[in-house]
Amino acid sequence: MLFPSPGAPCQFQTFLSLCLGVSAQAFSLHQPQDKVPVAAGETLTLNCTVSSMPVVGSVRWLKGWGSENKTIYDQRVPSFFPRVTRAVDGSDTDFTIHIRNVQPEDMGTYYCVKYTKEDSGEEVVFRRGNGTEVSVQGEWAQRALLRERRSSLAKHWRCCLILLHFSPWLLKPGLRTWPQPAVTCELGNKQTTIQRLP
Template identity: 50%
Template sequence: ALGAGAQVSGSLQVLQPQTEVSVSVGKTLTLNCTVLGDKVAGPIKWLKESGGKNETIYDQKSSWPRVTRVVNSSNANYDISISNVQVEDAGTYYCVKFRKGDYRDEVLLSGAGTKVLVYGDPVDVAVSGPAQRVAAGSPARFTCTARGFFPSSIQVQWLKNERPLSVLPPQVTAEGTGSSYAMSSAVQLTLAPADVRTRLSCVVSHATLSAALRSTYNVSAALRVPPTVRLLAKPSSTVEVNKTVNFSCSAEGFYPAAVTLTWLENDEEVLVEAKSPAETAQGTFELQSSLAVQAVAERNQSVIACHVVHDSQRPVSSSVTLHVTLPPAERGPADPSA
């Protein structure tokens, strides 16, 4: 195995003085290697071991992206530098002397190895809400995620309108080869109509950050508040024949604004309100509509209904039965409506 046993073979020595080094993402890393007493034909290579696999990153002939030899002409100094370090560069690096073989080069002597730790900032901090809107009065789950950080220790704070919420510690899992980590933190809230103005923030702190990272979610994106539907008849639903009754229907306190208001007479559609809803001071919406009905005798016992469909949900309706009466002069003594 690379790095096992002594790093001396006869007069040959492969010296890697760095046991462990740490570097931040984006910086340049220099790995030291000195080879002494090299009298054997064959190249010096740098190998990276990560996740149980060895990968050549420098071999004196070809150049790998971001990897350069510090002193090109030296027969002893085989230091290399890796620019713009990424979390994937974490692993153990071996400086290895190979003996030239007939078919392929063979490992003659390996350095002890240098373990490289890459300190990575959390990236892609984001808050997500439920896949579908949740009705006021029901619980909704919100999740904060981040990835690409090292080391694994990370702190997460949730704020509801800038006030801290009590939550469990985040779940942290290794990514890929274990050179970086991802985290997930969840909070559950029972939604209320007032949450149309609520801002939910996830604040992430990590050793690599000079200032915490924040992602904010407008809870209105997850909220549904159903309308209250009111139907009124003026002057009243009992009216003399051939008079006009003005019906007014209001759908109040709903969110989001997606709504359709339809007037029905005896389950037959008579009018679809064309106006758009108006926003209220509370951030919810309201829609008002009116319908004028001539109280002809044939309309006695007609059912006038206001039918509201909000955000593709089940309809909410309110209805009134129209009572058409004869004027006093037309009522005979035996008229039952007298």
């Protein structure tokens, strides 16, 4: 193997960059599951394997993607997640996890993510899987989902009633009629229009 001479710092940096580039190209992350149904109260298994190429940084499991994601497992602090265990404890390539006692709120899309360390020491996303969509089945899960939908609908109607109650204060001075014929309420993807009586 050829090494750059000590008196050539620029060549050494180029050599190091090329080495890192080869590692990045050779590294692979495999998250094979597309959709996984699981019964409430059972154990969920999420599969993820990575190549053995040395890329400094941890592997984590995230629920959701973007600013509202939630860390389900972190290789750096595995004991912080009591319901989650590794299928192959201590492995550097198999990051398959088990989630015990699955609950309705565990429904969502899970991502296996490999991080790498920057010069500052901060970890940034290096590779991620395509995501595994988890659905929770069972009467208990269906009841919980129904309660959530009813709660959302109740909030929607409360919004409408409050707006309708306070709408007289929206009248312009000197007007004795409503400036608009209806009140429209929106909450999430729900929209309701209430017509005012003449």
